[in-house]
Amino acid sequence: MHHSRTSRYICAAVLISLSCLTGSAREKEAPIPKAPLFCGAAVFADLSGPVMKAVGARFDQLEVGARLNFRDHYFPICELGIGESNREGRENNNQFHTRAPYYRVGMDYNINRKHNGNRLMVGLRYGFTGFKYDFSDPEFADPVWTSGTPGLSMKNMKAKTGWLEASIGCETKLWSFIRLGWNFRFKMRLHQSANASGEPYYTPGFGKNGSSTFGGTVNLIFDVGKTIKKTKAEIVNEVISEK
Amino acid sequence: MRNTMKGHWNKCRKAMGALLIFSFSHFLILSCEGIDCTLDNVVAMKIGFYNSESKVAVSITDAVDVTAEGTDSLLLNQERNVQTLSLPMSYWQEADTLRLQFSGSDEEGNSYAYHIVLRINKTNLPHFESPDCPTVMFHEISSIDYDDPYKLADSIVVDNPTVNYASLENVKIYLRGSAD
Numbered sequence: 001m002h003h004s005r006t007s008r009y010i011c012a013a014v015l016i017s018l019s020c021l022t023g024s025a026r027e028k029e030a031p032i033p034k035a036p037l038f039c040g041a042a043v044f045a046d047l048s049g050p051v052m053k054a055v056g057a058r059f060d061q062l063e064v065g066a067r068l069n070f071r072d073h074y075f076p077i078c079e080l081g082i083g084e085s086n087r088e089g090r091e092n093n094n095q096f097h098t099r100a101p102y103y104r105v106g107m108d109y110n111i112n113r114k115h116n117g118n119r120l121m122v123g124l125r126y127g128f129t130g131f132k133y134d135f136s137d138p139e140f141a142d143p144v145w146t147s148g149t150p151g152l153s154m155k156n157m158k159a160k161t162g163w164l165e166a167s168i169g170c171e172t173k174l175w176s177f178i179r180l181g182w183n184f185r186f187k188m189r190l191h192q193s194a195n196a197s198g199e200p201y202y203t204p205g206f207g208k209n210g211s212s213t214f215g216g217t218v219n220l221i222f223d224v225g226k227t228i229k230k231t232k233a234e235i236v237n238e239v240i241s242e243k
Numbered sequence: 244m245r246n247t248m249k250g251h252w253n254k255c256r257k258a259m260g261a262l263l264i265f266s267f268s269h270f271l272i273l274s275c276e277g278i279d280c281t282l283d284n285v286v287a288m289k290i291g292f293y294n295s296e297s298k299v300a301v302s303i304t305d306a307v308d309v310t311a312e313g314t315d316s317l318l319l320n321q322e323r324n325v326q327t328l329s330l331p332m333s334y335w336q337e338a339d340t341l342r343l344q345f346s347g348s349d350e351e352g353n354s355y356a357y358h359i360v361l362r363i364n365k366t367n368l369p370h371f372e373s374p375d376c377p378t379v380m381f382h383e384i385s386s387i388d389y390d391d392p393y394k395l396a397d398s399i400v401v402d403n404p405t406v407n408y409a410s411l412e413n414v415k416i417y418l419r420g421s422a423d
Contacts, residue, residue, distance in 0.1 A: 087374045088374060089373075089374040089375045089376075090374075090375050091375065092374075092375070092377065094371070094374040094375070094376075094378065095374065096373075096374045135371055135374075137371070137378040140369070140378045141334075142333060142334035142335065142380075143331070144311070144314050144316050144318070144331050144333065145311075145313050145314045145333040145334065145335070145336065146314070147313065148334065148335045152369055152378060154369065196368060197368060197369050197370055197371060198369075198370055198371040198372060199372075201373050201374055
């Protein structure tokens with residue numbers, strides 16, 4: 001029930017984004033000029049992480065990244081962040097804690113053929129993290145051999161996880177070299193090693209632990225270097241649109 | 244120029260709308276979480292009784308009592324017609340000493356009681372699935388020593404050393420002849 005409603009919202013978001021791009025595409029019917037091989041670079045920060053932290057979500061992350069731009073279509077990308085989770089059991093006093101860095105490398109591809117500042121991106125990334133996690137259950141006690149002191153605390157359990165992310169998203173130019181974009185990601189766990197006592201509840205960068213999960217980012221993007229200046233293609237497009 | 248500005252504003256509005264919807268759906272995804280705990284979460288050691296010659300499972304018609312060293316609790320009380328016993332294990336001890344007592348009365352009405360004492364050597368491994376689920380203790384049986392003054396058992400072997408949710412038979416007791 002929840003999942004069908006959620007997917008309906010996601011579909012609506014994707015459709016609106018597509019209409020945004022196709023709408024702008026309809027405005028111009030001119031031949032598409034080729035963008036230069038190297039169109040610059042960009043750095044970005046995820047805005048959703050601090051919001052999740054502020055509203056007290058079960059886990060959150062602070063993430064930044066950088067990417068290159070080739071032909072305005074190919075975007076080799078690297079992302080790094082710190083993921084954190086402090087989680088208490090809903091019906092008990094169990095505690096889970098972890099805070100660790102994570103890394104992702106991959107590439108986005110812009111499927112919008114026009115170089116009009118809007119981009120519809122599909123991408124693939126490999127994510128990796130090695131981290132330590134704690135688990136405690138203050139009420140853990142032997143119900144039959146009652147002589148021991150109750151309580152269980154396991155600290156610094158080690159885990160390593162690698163996963164693959166397939167993403168779809170869009171971005172638009174807000175002002176000059178500032179862009180805003182979001183993407184939706186399907187994450188599939190490739191490998192994990194964890195403590196024999198139990199797998200971590202949360203994996204930094206991946207999300208709630210499991211064989212697969214969903215996620216996404218809302219990125220504030222700053223074009224740096226070459227892209228601060230307008231590319232030839234952008235100048236041509238602007239001239240056409242003004243006509 | 245004015246048209247261009249209007250176009251930019253429309254694009255921004257669409258982008259912001261998409262962003263809002265995305266943020267909302269993102270929040271929904273992260274909010275939807277059930278409690279996925281294992282339902283069959285009883286951890287107990289299973290002991291099965293077998294005929295030493297035919298290797299067939301046998302049912303114990305005598306009343307079976309099981310007591311353990313280190314606790315006053317009776318682990319099993321006057322259980323009859325049992326083929327397998329499901330017994331808890333201690334969380335923190337490295338070995339559990341169990342006394343299995345079989346009692347009844349013969350055809351002439353004389354009561355009898357025999358026993359076997361098992362010493363189960365093991366390691367304990369706490370196990371958790373999620374902060375929402377109860378923590379349990381798994382065990383790994385390394386060996387079994389036993390004291391059998393009435394020569395009831397031909398042999399006692401560890402069949403599955405891992406004691407967890409799997410509910411497999413962990414220990415097999417091969418009883419001599421017609422011990423049942």
